[in-house]
């Protein structure tokens with residue numbers, strides 16, 4: 001077979017190389033977002049009235065002046081991808097101004113139902129990222145069903161049971177995700193809950209979804225079932241009851257069962273069938 005260079009134009013070869021670069025360096029986007037969150041950039045801009053120059057931002061987040069050009073580069077990655085907005089300098093010699101976008105506003109909302117900071121922090125945590133570095137060996141291991149377990153020797157939930165800090169990060173993340181999504185579910189198709197007197201949220205974590213549902217339907221008796229280490233840390237609530245247990249062993253009876261799972265964690269669709277049947 002002739003070398004690929006002989007079959008394609010220079011333009012096509014350069015385009016193919018760019019494609020490879022995009023894939024190989026795709027992680028830079030997520031690491032830039034992680035860095036901006038850890039430096040509290042979205043909050044800082046919000047608390048400064050929504051607009052900030054690079055110099056103001058650097059000073060406020062405590063960066064050494066020598067890091068200013070790097071901060072501009074970081075923000076360039078994030079403005080090009082629409083995470084932050086950038087407004088041109090008012091006049092030559094003046095600095096550009098950074099602002100928030102609808103995307104970054106989801107990371108600074110004071111209301112818990114619209115603040116996705118905790119779930120993003122979990123997604124960008126090294127515990128979640130590290131397993132992807134070993135994806136090839138997971139593929140080659142016919143006995144391994146979970147990428148996460150292959151990396152940590154524990155699955156998502158076992159890890160939470162053993163590590164208090166991780167348990168807290170995970171539970172806060174789930175509440176943040178649930179608050180956001182349940183609000184949209186209630187807005188778009190809330191009538192599916194009409195006429196239901198009792199509901200059990202299976203694997204309901206700290207009750208983010210259950211609390212939103214019971215707020216919208218106060219007559220409903222809502223119960224959350226989750227693993228003991230999760231329920232032990234759940235905040236008490238007069239409108240939602242919490243029960244600790246294993247969903248694969250027992251689910252208390254109710255008019256309706258609410259189950260919100262993440263495909264990344266479900267090692268087998270058979271497990272879900274086991275609950276539903």
Ligand SMILES: C[S@@+](CC[C@H](N)C(=O)[O-])C[C@H]1O[C@@H](n2cnc3c(N)ncnc32)[C@H](O)[C@@H]1O
Nearest residue numbers: 157174175178203204205226227246247260262
């Ligand atoms: C993706 S989280 C969803 C949490 C909650 N539904 C929410 O949206 O905020 C899945 C939940 O299932 C729980 N879980 C996992 N295995 C379980 C089991 N065998 N029995 C009960 N709960 C379980 C986890 O502890 C976790 O809180």
